[in-house]
Amino acid sequence: MARVVVDVMLKPEILDPQGQAVQRALPRLGFDGIADVRQGKRFELELEGPVDDAALARIREAAETFLANTVIEDFTVRIEEEAK
Amino acid sequence: MTTRVGVVTFPGSLDDRDAQRAVRLAGAEPVALWHRDKDLHQVDAVVLPGGFSYGDYLRAGAISRFSPVMQTIIEQAKLGMPVLGICNGFQVLTESHLLPGAMLRNNHLHFICREQKLRVENAGTAWTSDYQAGQEIYIPLKNMDGRYTADARTIDELEAEGRVVFRYLASGPGEVGNPNGSLNDIAGICNAAGNVVGLMPHPEHAVEPLVGTGGTDGLGFFTSVLKQLVNT
Numbered sequence: 001m002a003r004v005v006v007d008v009m010l011k012p013e014i015l016d017p018q019g020q021a022v023q024r025a026l027p028r029l030g031f032d033g034i035a036d037v038r039q040g041k042r043f044e045l046e047l048e049g050p051v052d053d054a055a056l057a058r059i060r061e062a063a064e065t066f067l068a069n070t071v072i073e074d075f076t077v078r079i080e081e082e083a084k
Numbered sequence: 085m086t087t088r089v090g091v092v093t094f095p096g097s098l099d100d101r102d103a104q105r106a107v108r109l110a111g112a113e114p115v116a117l118w119h120r121d122k123d124l125h126q127v128d129a130v131v132l133p134g135g136f137s138y139g140d141y142l143r144a145g146a147i148s149r150f151s152p153v154m155q156t157i158i159e160q161a162k163l164g165m166p167v168l169g170i171c172n173g174f175q176v177l178t179e180s181h182l183l184p185g186a187m188l189r190n191n192h193l194h195f196i197c198r199e200q201k202l203r204v205e206n207a208g209t210a211w212t213s214d215y216q217a218g219q220e221i222y223i224p225l226k227n228m229d230g231r232y233t234a235d236a237r238t239i240d241e242l243e244a245e246g247r248v249v250f251r252y253l254a255s256g257p258g259e260v261g262n263p264n265g266s267l268n269d270i271a272g273i274c275n276a277a278g279n280v281v282g283l284m285p286h287p288e289h290a291v292e293p294l295v296g297t298g299g300t301d302g303l304g305f306f307t308s309v310l311k312q313l314v315n316t
Contacts, residue, residue, distance in 0.1 A: 010188075014233065015265065017193050066150075069143055069179065071186040072233060
């Protein structure tokens with residue numbers, strides 16, 4: 001089965017308090033040197049058929065209308081190579 | 085004929101009963117609408133209540149927006165039917181694109197629950213005609229994702245067209261009015277026609293002296309729409 005990954009991130013100009021909270025917690029746990037954290041969502045879509053242009057176009061449409069809210073979020077769509 | 089105001093129940097709605105009660109107290113007949121039923125059962129207006137529809141999975145309101153009942157509500161709202169979205173209902177309205185912008189996690193990351201002072205900025209909408217522009221009211225606020233945001237052009241447009249309907253106010257000196265980082269202290273907005281209104285605070289929890297904090301400042305939402313429907 002083919003897998004397509006959709007990553008959804010808050011737009012850079014949108015304040016991400018969850019990412020900030022994670023960033024602030026890191027040094028307390030001994031993980032130094034991390035200047036910024038932004039938190040996003042990753043969707044792994046397992047396709048029934050092949051990953052062709054038509055399938056990718058439909059997934060982009062799903063990402064744009066449903067998986068991401070493009071008022072506040074950006075998304076990327078990529079095909080994940082099958083693990084051998 | 086009695087005015088019929090529908091209240092939608094999604095899986096995870098919490099305040100549908102309170103909204104029905106508020107409708108009844110205002111003198112209209114509440115009609116329970118089910119999310120899977122496209123039929124609006126001849127209602128004259130619709131309230132989308134607060135809660136955590138579909139568990140707020142994906143984003144608050146994102147899944148409810150695609151429910152069968154919402155397809156009819158979106159159609160009817162565009163034709164002028166009054167729709168009020170409260171809290172999660174407001175989130176459903178922005179996800180449906182009936183209202184612009186989006187709601188984000190509160191900037192302090194805490195669930196907030198308090199009585200909130202608001203200023204009614206626009207008393208010309210279907211749901212606010214019983215208030216005076218500039219009137220200050222107290223309405224309970226309780227949410228996790230209440231930080232209203234939109235791009236700068238949308239905010240300018242909302243401000244220029246008087247479509248910011250409610251703004252958060254500090255309840256006293258030294259208090260912080262804005263509870264969540266909302267842009268321009270926006271608590272609620274409306275569409276261009278003024279029939280669709282969304283806000284984060286809960287007017288349906290402020291309709292009876294006996295319960296809650298005892299305020300009745302929220303009743304005006306429901307009497308406003310009743311008056312508008314009777315007059316048309």
